Amino acid sequence: MVHHCLGLLRQRFAGREPASGLLVGCGNGDEVIFLRRAFHNSSVVVGIDVDARFSTLAREEGCVIQGDALKLPFESETFDFVAAFHSLEHIGSPQLALDEVRRALRPGGWFYLGVPNRTRIFGYLGSFDTTMWQKIAWNLNDWSARLRGKFRNEQGSHAGFERKELADMLADRFRSVRFLTEEYIRFKYGDRLPRPLLNLLLAPGIVNYSTPAHYALCQKA
Numbered sequence: 001m002v003h004h005c006l007g008l009l010r011q012r013f014a015g016r017e018p019a020s021g022l023l024v025g026c027g028n029g030d031e032v033i034f035l036r037r038a039f040h041n042s043s044v045v046v047g048i049d050v051d052a053r054f055s056t057l058a059r060e061e062g063c064v065i066q067g068d069a070l071k072l073p074f075e076s077e078t079f080d081f082v083a084a085f086h087s088l089e090h091i092g093s094p095q096l097a098l099d100e101v102r103r104a105l106r107p108g109g110w111f112y113l114g115v116p117n118r119t120r121i122f123g124y125l126g127s128f129d130t131t132m133w134q135k136i137a138w139n140l141n142d143w144s145a146r147l148r149g150k151f152r153n154e155q156g157s158h159a160g161f162e163r164k165e166l167a168d169m170l171a172d173r174f175r176s177v178r179f180l181t182e183e184y185i186r187f188k189y190g191d192r193l194p195r196p197l198l199n200l201l202l203a204p205g206i207v208n209y210s211t212p213a214h215y216a217l218c219q220k221a
Contacts, residue, residue: 001085002031004187005112006038008217009081012110018080022104023047024069025087029058036063069097077106084113089153089160095169102173102220111174111218116160123212126188166214175221182207184215
């Protein structure tokens with residue numbers, strides 16, 4: 001996902017590098033390090049996470065801070081881009097978090113996000129550093145939550161958002177909203193799956209159930 005985001009940002013900034021960027025829910029901070037290196041350290045890229053389980057390198061570079069996405073500790077209009085890689089679903093109020101993202105972005109700034117697809121049939125299949133048994137267990141947990149009517153983020157499930165639900169939240173806050181789900185799946189699996197199978201998985205009427213996550217790129221007015 002971070003490679004896909006990087007490619008899109010490079011296109012949007014048309015040969016110049018963004019002055020600053022923020023990763024919301026940056027985990028251990030390694031993705032922050034990756035983007036800093038990719039932009040040759042000419043960009044100030046930082047990360048924030050509610051937990052302080054940061055890698056040694058991220059701590060040494062001083063590019064990560066512990067903080068709350070619902071109250072970002074940055075001045076308004078600070079960043080040229082913000083990214084949230086599968087973090088919005090873990091935040092108690094995603095609407096408020098999106099308000100904060102919009103506030104922190106400069107006019108014309110870009111916001112890239114990926115979140116789980118709540119209408120997926122299966123998830124986690126493309127997860128790295130996990131065993132097949134873990135993926136099976138996670139999917140069984142998801143289906144158990146569905147059957148019990150508890151497949152919601154606020155009820156402890158890794159549910160994510162329905163496409164329309166996410167589209168409405170983004171459209172209320174950003175001038176331009178472009179869903180990238182099909183593009184991302186082809187980017188990630190184009191060399192791994194036969195094209196006819198990819199075309200089938202991404203066909204209208206099927207894609208909202210076959211893809212494990214939604215991806216979108218938004219621009220602030």
